[in-house]
Amino acid sequence: MLTTTPNSWVVSQREMLTARSWQFFTDDEGLEYVVMVEKFIERDDVPVNDSYVRAKVLFQVCLFKQSKEDPQNKCEWTFITVMDIGGWVPQWVMDWLIKLAPDSVAKEMESGYAQLQAMRNNHNNNQ
Numbered sequence: 493m494l495t496t497t498p499n500s501w502v503v504s505q506r507e508m509l510t511a512r513s514w515q516f517f518t519d520d521e522g523l524e525y526v527v528m529v530e531k532f533i534e535r536d537d538v539p540v541n542d543s544y545v546r547a548k549v550l551f552q553v554c555l556f557k558q559s560k561e562d563p564q565n566k567c568e569w570t571f572i573t574v575m576d577i578g579g580w581v582p583q584w585v586m587d588w589l590i591k592l593a594p595d596s597v598a599k600e601m602e603s604g605y606a607q608l609q610a611m612r613n614n615h616n617n618n619q
Contacts, residue, residue: 502582502585503579503580503581503582503585504544504545504579505543505544505545506544506545506546506547506577506578506579507541507544507545507546507547508532508546508547508548508549508575509532509533509534509535509538509546510530510531510532510533510549510552511530511531511533512528512529512530513528513529513530514526514527514528514611515527515528516611516612516615519557521560523557523558523560523563524557524558524563524612525555525556525557525558526554526555526556526557526612527553527554527555528552528553528554528555528556529552529553530549530552530553530554531549531550531551531552532548532549532550532575545577545578545579546578547575547576547577547578548575548576548578549573549574549575550574550575550576551572551573551574552571552572552573552574552575553570553571553572553573554569554570554571554572555569555570556568556569557569
């Protein structure tokens with residue numbers, strides 16, 4: 493998946509090329525959870541675009557687990573990522589982005605919820 497960041501006057505735009513894998517599980521209590529792992533890849537058919545700095549997701553894992561309190565409407569998630577953003581970014585920008593990251597990731601997860609539900613349903617139908 494090739495992802496790009498919006499244009500900014502402060503820092504150069506970034507692009508990331510990653511491979512992502514999902515695995516679905518059910519725990520002993522019957523709660524479903526999903527583990528997503530993502531990492532940087534290089535591909536000859538997706539050369540570096542000179543208009544961007546290529547950031548590298550060195551390791552990323554997300555764990556989504558149904559909530560015990562309300563498993564149909566809520567989930568708990570853990571998000572861990574290690575990345576080389578490439579190039580230089582001022583410290584104040586990094587501090588600002590780190591504060592925004594949880595909200596940004598939450599919005600991305602919300603928009604991808606329907607896709608995750610479809611994947612889960614497909615997984616359940618193929619068992």
